[in-house]
Amino acid sequence: MSQFSQVVLSGLATGSIYALVAIGFTLVWQAAQTVNFAQGEFVMLPAFFVLAGMSLFGLSFGTALLFGLAVSVVVLGLLFKKLVAEPILPHGGITLIIATMALGILLKESVKEFYSAEAQPFPSIFPNDPIDVFGAVLSMQDILNLAFSLAVVVALTLFLNRTRTGRCMQATAQNPAVAEILGVNVKRMILYTFLINAALAALASFLITPVYLAKFSNGETLGLIAFIAAIVGGFNQIRGALAGGLLIGVLDNLTAAYVTAEYRAALPLVLLIVIILVRPQGLLGTKEGRAV
Amino acid sequence: MSMPVLSVRNIEKSFGGIRAVNGVSFDVHKGEILGLIGPNGSGKSTLFNCILGQLPPDGGDVSVNGRNVSGMRASDLNRLGVGRTFQQLSVFPKMSVLDNIILAGQEHHGSMLSRLFGPGDAGLTAEAEKLIAFFRLSHLRDTLAGSLSYGQQKLVDAAMAFMAGPSLVLLDEPAGGVNLTMLAGLKERLTAYNAEHGTTFVVIEHNMEFVMSLCTRIIVLSEGSIIAEGTPDEIRANQAVIDAYLGG
Numbered sequence: 001m002s003q004f005s006q007v008v009l010s011g012l013a014t015g016s017i018y019a020l021v022a023i024g025f026t027l028v029w030q031a032a033q034t035v036n037f038a039q040g041e042f043v044m045l046p047a048f049f050v051l052a053g054m055s056l057f058g059l060s061f062g063t064a065l066l067f068g069l070a071v072s073v074v075v076l077g078l079l080f081k082k083l084v085a086e087p088i089l090p091h092g093g094i095t096l097i098i099a100t101m102a103l104g105i106l107l108k109e110s111v112k113e114f115y116s117a118e119a120q121p122f123p124s125i126f127p128n129d130p131i132d133v134f135g136a137v138l139s140m141q142d143i144l145n146l147a148f149s150l151a152v153v154v155a156l157t158l159f160l161n162r163t164r165t166g167r168c169m170q171a172t173a174q175n176p177a178v179a180e181i182l183g184v185n186v187k188r189m190i191l192y193t194f195l196i197n198a199a200l201a202a203l204a205s206f207l208i209t210p211v212y213l214a215k216f217s218n219g220e221t222l223g224l225i226a227f228i229a230a231i232v233g234g235f236n237q238i239r240g241a242l243a244g245g246l247l248i249g250v251l252d253n254l255t256a257a258y259v260t261a262e263y264r265a266a267l268p269l270v271l272l273i274v275i276i277l278v279r280p281q282g283l284l285g286t287k288e289g290r291a292v
Numbered sequence: 293m294s295m296p297v298l299s300v301r302n303i304e305k306s307f308g309g310i311r312a313v314n315g316v317s318f319d320v321h322k323g324e325i326l327g328l329i330g331p332n333g334s335g336k337s338t339l340f341n342c343i344l345g346q347l348p349p350d351g352g353d354v355s356v357n358g359r360n361v362s363g364m365r366a367s368d369l370n371r372l373g374v375g376r377t378f379q380q381l382s383v384f385p386k387m388s389v390l391d392n393i394i395l396a397g398q399e400h401h402g403s404m405l406s407r408l409f410g411p412g413d414a415g416l417t418a419e420a421e422k423l424i425a426f427f428r429l430s431h432l433r434d435t436l437a438g439s440l441s442y443g444q445q446k447l448v449d450a451a452m453a454f455m456a457g458p459s460l461v462l463l464d465e466p467a468g469g470v471n472l473t474m475l476a477g478l479k480e481r482l483t484a485y486n487a488e489h490g491t492t493f494v495v496i497e498h499n500m501e502f503v504m505s506l507c508t509r510i511i512v513l514s515e516g517s518i519i520a521e522g523t524p525d526e527i528r529a530n531q532a533v534i535d536a537y538l539g540g
Binding site: 161162163164165166167168170171174175178179180181182183184 | 366367370371376378382383384385386387391394395396398399400407412414452
């Protein structure tokens with residue numbers, strides 16, 4: 001029972017981090033009708049911003065985290081939107097998707113070339129002590145990772161549903177032409193979406209890198225799993241991305257613990273195929289019509 | 293005579309070699325409900341889009357309450373008190389009816405600071421609820437707009453056009469696709485709003501029964517030019533209009 005609880009909790013903790021990244025996919029999809037295939041690298045890179053802040057500028061870990069978050073929001077949010085998405089999007093969503101693939105390779109290879117090809121240790125934000133909960137030994141880090149990620153998702157949901165800016169962002173995602181006529185600054189709302197996506201990716205990076213270590217290739221797996229989580233949950237719903245992330249995290253851990261660790265990487269792909277065959281709109285997603 | 297709410301002067305618009313709007317001029321005064329009718333391709337929608345700043349006219353001027361608004365963006369026109377409904381459905385489908393209507397008014401309220409830190413409803417819930425009640429949608433207040441019937445969504449669209457307290461509302465085929473029961477309700481509500489608030493309407497419509505019973509004055513366009521103007525009865529009896537549009 002103790003092992004089962006630990007496996008499920010650890011799965012939920014990892015899954016909640018996948019969910020942060022998956023939510024970024026859905027936000028960008030809703031705002032710009034495109035998929036950012038560099039999203040995995042957007043999770044890989046902030047950890048290196050933190051390490052660079054510590055090694056180059058002598059910052060403490062806490063200050064370096066804030067530095068990493070700020071740099072991520074500027075580079076992966078503002079600059080990505082202004083230099084990549086904005087000029088390319090008018091040429092079509094597919095063009096931008098291909099551009100983000102190229103960007104992902106560029107970011108990955110740049111880190112490998114200019115920082116290090118070796119995995120770098122990354123300090124943990126939360127203590128990794130075991131704690132006893134009703135006889136089950138659980139990881140404090142897992143509990144706090146899960147709690148922090150869920151708090152971020154709740155805060156984001158409240159922001160989108162309860163604030164004027166959030167309502168404008170939703171309107172922009174649902175009907176940008178009409179939103180603009182009603183006085184909504186559509187360009188600014190799209191920018192906010194990119195900034196939030198970058199912040200989510202950075203937070204996910206800070207939580208997951210202590211486990212994976214900072215490595216240039218981290219984005220490959222993370223990006224793919226988060227993309228699948230978004231599809232499994234429902235690409236057009238934040239709660240869908242959350243559910244997809246948690247589900248993949250838990251199933252992945254259960255499979256590794258009780259079935260086989262050898263094929264655990266295949267599990268998200270199997271889940272993806274099943275969902276596409278059985279419920280293509282995802283577990284919590286809604287069908288969307290589109291004129292072509 | 294008082295200053296017109298909307299003044300259109302010599303609007304011209306061509307697409308390639310085709311002149312869609314050919315020097316159209318008219319005034320609309322406070323409280324009037326003006327119908328703009330004509331066969332397909334007569335230039336109604338192009339004229340509408342020129343008035344609303346969605347198409348730049350090749351020539352001519354548009355004034356709202358005496359202010360020249362030619363070339364002004366649609367969002368700025370909205371801020372100046374020009375509301376509009378759309379030919380296609382324009383609600384935000386994944387937001388509730390209440391949120392749709394609040395959104396239609398919130399960008400006209402408050403400073404930058406209050407937008408960031410003020411209440412999420414911009415203090416507009418009571419006002420939005422009054423409009424929802426006026427359009428008899430109270431039972432659908434918290435329903436997602438996308439799950440409403442077409443006719444109900446048209447009513448939400450109309451309510452949104454009134455949320456910013458406009459002095460002028462342009463309605464683009466409000467009757468299109470709406471069933472007869474809902475249409476009677478829509479007409480009755482528009483007439484009541486006009487009587488209560490003195491708001492000026494300009495309506496593009498193909499449904500002759502609807503437009504003849506709603507409007508106080510009608511302008512008929514054909515091939516980009518005005519061919520007739522008058523009361524509904526005068527338009528019905530006008531031989532040029534019968535020949536070009538209404539038929540025998």
